Amino acid sequence: MSRPRSMRQNARGYLLTFPAFAFLVVFFVGPLIVNLFESVKNEDGGLTYAQYVRALGDAYYLEVLGDTIVLSLAVTIASLVLGYPLAIAIARSRGALKSFLIFLVVTPLLINVVVRTFGWMVIFGRSGFINAILKLLDLDTATLTGTWTGIGIAMVQVLLPFMVLSIASTLEGIDGELEDAAITLGATPLKTIIHVIFPLSLQGVITGTLLVFALSMGSFVTVMLMGSNSTMVLPLLVYQQLNLASDWPFAAALGNILIFVVLIATALQLGLAKRGVRR
Amino acid sequence: MSNPDAESRIGHLSIRDLSKSYGQTKALSDVNIEVQAGEFLALLGPSGCGKTTLLRSIAGLVEIDHGEVTIDGKRLNETPPWKRDISVVFQSYALFPHMNVRDNLAFGLRMKGVRKSKIDTRINDTLKLVRMEDFKERYPAQLSGGQQQRVALARAIVVQPRILLLDEPLAALDAKLRASVQREIRQLQSKLKITTILVTHDQSEAMSMADRIAVMDNGHVVQIADPTTLYRHPKTAFAAEFVGDINRLSGKMDYSGQCVRLADGLAVSIEAGRPEGPGDGDAALLMVRPEAVRISRTPVEGFCLTGVINDVVLIGDRVNIYATCVDTTVKVVKLTGSSDAEIFLPGEKVFLSWDQADSLVFAA
Ligand SMILES: Nc1ncnc2c1ncn2[C@@H]1O[C@H](COP(=O)(O)OP(=O)(O)OP(=O)(O)O)[C@@H](O)[C@H]1O
Ligand SMILES: [Mg+2]
Numbered sequence: 001m002s003r004p005r006s007m008r009q010n011a012r013g014y015l016l017t018f019p020a021f022a023f024l025v026v027f028f029v030g031p032l033i034v035n036l037f038e039s040v041k042n043e044d045g046g047l048t049y050a051q052y053v054r055a056l057g058d059a060y061y062l063e064v065l066g067d068t069i070v071l072s073l074a075v076t077i078a079s080l081v082l083g084y085p086l087a088i089a090i091a092r093s094r095g096a097l098k099s100f101l102i103f104l105v106v107t108p109l110l111i112n113v114v115v116r117t118f119g120w121m122v123i124f125g126r127s128g129f130i131n132a133i134l135k136l137l138d139l140d141t142a143t144l145t146g147t148w149t150g151i152g153i154a155m156v157q158v159l160l161p162f163m164v165l166s167i168a169s170t171l172e173g174i175d176g177e178l179e180d181a182a183i184t185l186g187a188t189p190l191k192t193i194i195h196v197i198f199p200l201s202l203q204g205v206i207t208g209t210l211l212v213f214a215l216s217m218g219s220f221v222t223v224m225l226m227g228s229n230s231t232m233v234l235p236l237l238v239y240q241q242l243n244l245a246s247d248w249p250f251a252a253a254l255g256n257i258l259i260f261v262v263l264i265a266t267a268l269q270l271g272l273a274k275r276g277v278r279r
Numbered sequence: 280m281s282n283p284d285a286e287s288r289i290g291h292l293s294i295r296d297l298s299k300s301y302g303q304t305k306a307l308s309d310v311n312i313e314v315q316a317g318e319f320l321a322l323l324g325p326s327g328c329g330k331t332t333l334l335r336s337i338a339g340l341v342e343i344d345h346g347e348v349t350i351d352g353k354r355l356n357e358t359p360p361w362k363r364d365i366s367v368v369f370q371s372y373a374l375f376p377h378m379n380v381r382d383n384l385a386f387g388l389r390m391k392g393v394r395k396s397k398i399d400t401r402i403n404d405t406l407k408l409v410r411m412e413d414f415k416e417r418y419p420a421q422l423s424g425g426q427q428q429r430v431a432l433a434r435a436i437v438v439q440p441r442i443l444l445l446d447e448p449l450a451a452l453d454a455k456l457r458a459s460v461q462r463e464i465r466q467l468q469s470k471l472k473i474t475t476i477l478v479t480h481d482q483s484e485a486m487s488m489a490d491r492i493a494v495m496d497n498g499h500v501v502q503i504a505d506p507t508t509l510y511r512h513p514k515t516a517f518a519a520e521f522v523g524d525i526n527r528l529s530g531k532m533d534y535s536g537q538c539v540r541l542a543d544g545l546a547v548s549i550e551a552g553r554p555e556g557p558g559d560g561d562a563a564l565l566m567v568r569p570e571a572v573r574i575s576r577t578p579v580e581g582f583c584l585t586g587v588i589n590d591v592v593l594i595g596d597r598v599n600i601y602a603t604c605v606d607t608t609v610k611v612v613k614l615t616g617s618s619d620a621e622i623f624l625p626g627e628k629v630f631l632s633w634d635q636a637d638s639l640v641f642a643a
Contacts, residue, residue, distance in 0.1 A: 177373035180340050183360045184367045185387035185438060195386070199377045 032259075039252035051253035061237070061254070068234040069261065071148060072216035075155045079163040079212045080205065082156065087167035087204075088193070105165070108158045117225040120154045121145050124226075146228030154222050159215055163208035170204030171197070206273045214262050234258050289351050290441040290474035291316045292337070297346030299332055306332040308498040310346070314442075317472040319465070320503075321485035323521065324495030330478040333495070334444045337476070338365050350441055361390070365442045366435035370450055372427045374419040380406070380430050381415040387438040405437040408467065425456050432464065436471065443468075445477045449484065461488055482522050486510070494518045516564050516641040525566045526609045529643055532563040539565045539640060543605045547582055549638050557642035564641045569612040571637035574600060574623070575630050583632040584609070588623045602629055 042048045055061045090101045108116060123129045124144035131141040144150030174197065182192040198205075220236040227236075234254060241251035292314040299307040306329045314320045322330045335341045337348055339360035348355045355363060366387075375383050384402045393401070406412040409429040419427055428448060435443055445464075449457045465488050468475050479485050485492045486506040493503040494517070502514040506522075513519035520527070530541040538546040547565055557563045573579070586604035593615065600611040600623055609631060623629060 175371060175373060177369045177371050178375060180335075180338075180360075181367065181369060181373035181375070181434075182386070182390075183340070184338050184363070184365060185434070186361050186390035187386070188359075188361050191390060196375060 035252045035255055039249055039256055041249060051249050052257070054250065055253050055257060064232050064237055065234055065257065065261070067148075067232065068217060068258075071152060071155075071233060072213050074152055075159060075216045076163075076209050076213045078152065078156045079160050080209060083160050083163035083208065084167060084198075084205075086160075087164045087171055087201075088197075090164065090168040091171035102165075106161045109161055113158070113221045114225065116158065117154060117222050120150065120157075121226060124150050145226055146231065148231055151223055151226050151231060154226060155216055155219065158222075159212045162211040162215065166208035166211060167201055167204040170201045170207075174200050202273065206269050210266055210269055213265055217258060217262050217265075289316050291351050292442055292474055292476075293347075293349050294333075294337065295347045295349075297333070297336060297348065298344050299329075299336060299341065300344055305498050307336065307343075310498075310500050312493055312500060312503060314474055314476065316351075316474055319468050319475045319477070319488065319490045321489035321492045322476060322478045322495060323480065323482060323485040323492050325480060325521070328495045329498045330480075330495060331446055334367070334446050334476065334478055337442070338367050338444055339363050340367075364438075364440050365444060366438060366440035367444045367446065368428075368431045368435045368448045370447045372419075372431040372448075374427055374431055374434070376419050379416050379418050380411065380422075383419070383430060384434050384437045387434060391438055401437055405433045408436075409433045409463075424451055425460065428452065428460065432467075436467075436473065440473065443473045443475045445475065447478050447480070449479075457484075464488065486522070492522070494521060496521075510568075513639065516566065519566050519639055519641070524569050524610065524612070525639075526569060526572070526607070528565045528567075528605065528607060528609075530563055530565055532557045532559055532561050532640070534559040539563050539638070541565070541584075541605050545582065545584065545605070547638060548635055549640055550635055557640070562643035564643045566639040566641065567633050567637050569599070569610040571633045572609065572611045573632050574602070574611050574613070575632075576627070578630045579632050581632065583630045586629055586631055588625050588627045588629055590625060591623055602631060604631060 039051050040047050040049060042050075086101070086105060090098060090105070093101055111119075121128075125131070126141070126143050126145075128143075131143065134141050144153070178196055178200070179192055182196045183189070187195065218235050220233060220239055223231060223233050223236050224239070227233075235258060238251050238254045238258070241247045241254065292312075294310055294312045297307055297310040298305070310329075310333060312320070322333060324330055332341060336343045339355065339358065343356070350363075375386065378386065381402055384405060385398055388398045388401060402415075403412065406415065409432055411426060411429050411433060414422065414426060414430070419430070422430065428451075431448070432445075448464075449460055452460060461484060464477075477485070477488060489506065491503055491505050492509050494501045494509065496515075496517050502509060502518045504512075509518065509522050513522060516527070519525050528539075528541055528547075530539040530547070533540050533546065536546055536548070538548040540546050549565075578585075584604040586602035586609060588600065588602050589608065590599075590601040592599040592601075596615055598613050598615050600613065601608050602611065603609075611631065
């Protein structure tokens with residue numbers, strides 16, 4: 001009886017999404033399509049997959065792709081391991097303490113990437129903070145600048161908030177009495193987290209890991225500033241092909257490979273999510 | 280479960296001088312309760328009086344400020360909740376949504392290290408006990424409220440706890456279902472002989488299920504007694520009003536006449552010797568249960584109140600008669616069709632009286 005009306009309301013609802021939809025088509029889908037064409041365009045206007053053969057047939061590019069994936073995986077896992085306890089702390093705290101913890105977690109996002117990276121370089125440098133302490137303790141000095149470890153640490157710092165906030169928001173939705181029930185049934189706090197809290201927070205874990213993985217796969221400023229010759233990632237390669245070599249078709253092909261890897265990872269995780277989060 | 284071993288029969292709980300504050304709020308003040316092994320105690324009190332806090336203190340889920348909780352003489356204060364062997368059924372049931380019924384029950388058994396070979400039989404026996412054996416594979420979201428309630432109960436008892444705590448487990452059920460579940464829980468409890476504490480703010484639930492009732496008010500235990508004693512001899516006006524219906528008339532204490540003088544000067548004589556009552560000349564509350572009041576068209580011997588009927592309500596097997604006397608309305612309850620339940624009409628003048636022993640007197 002109320003059908004026509006609700007349909008009209010639905011139509012109006014869809015109408016309201018139009019600006020966002022138009023924005024996405026023009027600035028997101030559009031460039032992706034342009035990018036795709038760019039990568040398969042021949043000099044004489046025909047189609048070719050030569051750029052992809054060039055990228056995937058070369059050991060160097062494959063190694064860079066591998067390094068990029070490994071770095072992103074490592075950053076994602078580190079963010080999860082460091083972020084989960086933080087998310088629990090945020091979900092459990094109340095009032096001023098909670099606001100403070102959230103502020104603490106998001107501060108890296110408020111600092112410009114260049115400034116933040118230089119900060120890390122100061123800390124990691126040959127005569128930086130860490131080495132000063134190592135020297136004081138009479139230990140061998142080491143430098144993390146220009147190494148995968150240093151880059152990873154710097155990236156975890158800025159990507160951690162995405163992980164923490166995704167997980168904290170699902171943790172907050174979990175009924176506190178579930179935890180009490182588990183504890184009175186004989187589960188220690190750790191076992192309660194493993195068997196009850198963690199499985200129920202999977203949705204947030206998946207959102208967080210997807211965000212962090214996708215963002216690390218695409219980030220290159222940290223690597224550009226902190227890295228060395230031996231640390232190369234795919235997005236930085238794309239950047240160089242565009243700005244230094246002006247090889248647009250090849251840059252486009254590399255970019256598409258990057259997107260493809262992220263899509264596969266997303267599909268894999270969402271598949272996992274469907275099996276893990278049962279209602 | 281079919282053969283509870285002797286160990287599960289013990290479980291004498293004592294709570295001594297227990298206090299707990301949340302900031303400025305005193306949730307519990309010097310609570311003292313003894314629960315015998317196998318006893319069914321109801322904690323009865325209005326919302327916010329500290330029932331849940333007391334239950335959670337016993338389970339070890341809140342840190343208490345002061346006092347002691349012991350089971351079979353062993354102090355529990357330092358024992359963490361996962362080692363207390365105290366099961367709780369929460370008002371929200373708190374079933375694990377990501378586990379099916381079987382895994383919900385298995386959880387506690389696994390945590391307590393019960394051997395794998397025994398887990399299945401214990402789950403099956405317990406589910407049979409609550410008549411949920413056909414729902415093993417279901418997830419909580421696929422069960423009705425009543426079924427979830429039974430699974431929550433099964434999960435609490437399958438681990439054979441020393442103490443079973445129930446926090447308003449029936450509040451979410453509709454009235455009809457609640458009555459049958461009340462009976463089921465009572466039967467189950469007497470069969471398994473688990474020491475049980477049930478929190479409720481429904482006095483009829485407490486009366487029908489418990490061996491004894493502890494009435495709580497504002498963080499204090501006002502009285503602990505069996506339902507009949509509590510109903511007949513409440514220790515305070517609060518307990519009298521909380522358990523069952525009661526009429527209240529205000530007056531002044533007069534010890535020289537061994538009576539309470541109502542506002543219109545009528546003296547209602549009371550039984551001798553009332554140590555806990557008000558002092559001579561103090562304001563006093565005279566209370567009487569509706570079913571103890573006699574009503575007639577003609578004055579009776581001894582004291583009697585005159586009143587005017589203002590409403591007569593027939594409720595199935597009984598009639599509620601409301602009469603205005605002195606400055607209040609007195610409710611009278613009679614069985615429909617009983618000799619003194621002749622139909623009165625609004626506006627009629629009537630005489631009310633009751634036995635001296637039925638007068639309850641408290642300080643106002
Ligand atoms: N975590 C808490 N923080 C602060 N105050 C609390 C907390 N838990 C309970 N209180 C307060 O302690 C008092 C007792 O609460 P409690 O939950 O024990 O009452 P209750 O008898 O179970 O009530 P209800 O019948 O509504 O469940 C209340 O005044 C309540 O506001
Ligand atoms: Mg409560």
